[in-house]
Amino acid sequence: MTTPQAFPPVDLLVLARVLAGGEKGATISTLTKDVGALLEHRLARPAIQDRITRSLDAMAARGLVELARTKKGTISKVVLSDAGRRSVLEALGYATRPSRLTWDALKKGPLAAMALGLPIPKGEELKNFSTDPGYKAALLRSVRTLPIDRAFPSKKQAENALFWRLLGIESDKEFTVANIKNALLGRELGAAVSKPDQGITLLLARAVGARRADGKELRLAPLRAWIDRIEAAAGAGNGAVEVSPARPPEVEPDGGEGPTPVVSRPPLPIEEFARRVLQAARDCPTGRFGEHKVFIAHVRRALASDPDFNGMDDGTFKRRLAQANNARLLDLTRADLVPAMDPRDVRESEVEYYGATFHFIRI
Secondary structure: OOOHHHOOHHHHHHHHHHHHOHHHOEEHHHHHHHOHHHOOOOOOHHHHHHHHHHHHHHHHHOOOEEEEEOOOOOEEEEEEOHHHHHHHHHHOOOOOOOOOOOHHHHHHOHHHHHHOOOOOOOHHHHHHHOOHHHHHHHHHHHHOOOOOOOOOOOHHHHHHHHHHHHOOOOOOOOOOHHHHHHHHHHHHHOOOOOOHHHHHHHHHHHHHOOOOOOHHHHHHHHHHHHHHHHHHHHHHHOOOOOOOOOOOOEEOOOOOOOOOOOEEOOOOOHHHHHHHHHHHHHHOOOOEOOOOEEEHHHHHHHOOOOOOOOOOOHHHHHHHHHHHHHOOOOEEEOOOOHHHOOHHHHHHHOEEEOOEEEOEEEO
16 A cells, blocks of 8 residues: 655645545646645746646556546546545545545645644644644744654643743743742752742852851851951951961872872962863863853863862862852853753763752853
8 A cells, every 4th residue: 555655745735635525536727726826936837737737647657546638638637546545545644534524624734744744643633733723833843843742732832832942941841930930040050949939048048158048047147258358357457367277288208219209289269269260261162052151071171281270180179169159259050951962061060069050160
């Protein structure tokens, strides 16, 4: 039996139009008008009729249609053979011909689905897809490659997915104000947020360097910071400087004629660490995602030649990054559109800190 793949689009359209005519078939003028409407963007009217005639002659030779001709030998009417009827019904996804089948129904149903590369809808899906809202929903999913499992989503499903995509977020949740707030806060924090108030509290806790994300600590942290600022300023004015106890360089034991002793460099102050990381991120020629984000792994590699960084293991580097982010000395953010990114970059850049996950340095 002929399979759907055996029919080029024009042949299938011609057969479908003849099928819509039932036992009477279709006249050549009907075929030229209805199928020709889909060809007039590329062919003139005489060329359209010639194209349809050649298609009919080829299908008649295959035993799919029977042609009635005028005395001059031109085609006047077309009906399907039994083999042709079976083949076109199979191609359009029907077991038998629906009693009220029309050309308009075929264009809105199976032919439209095939044009979009979708499976042929059945039952309620066909009924929904044949409406304007249902067709637009499926078209939206197709042209914007929305993350919806169903080939024929509802209007609301398609719109929700589109609005999330426009925000740069992949989600199948309902597009409500509460869900939008949670998603935006979650993206900023690099952690899942179930309630906006919870997310805002965590955001504030990070901003002020609170030890915990609760109301009491949000009040205490700025007071501690205020004391530190005033005390530091007063100390600087009196010529007093707070210093950390000096640590002598750690030197490997001298084994006589062994290798040159390795001196372990003291860690950079967190402010200097953040400054150099940000400068490396701005200068980094690779690993960029958009104008303002650079993968952490690429910045790490860019710092490999810096003596203050090349002896630092990845765990320490990422831990200090998270600390600098928490102190608001730099800004880390997470990857949302993971399917569009290099999996290795995502994996090697991942920084976890108190339940939050980050992949980028924002510049």
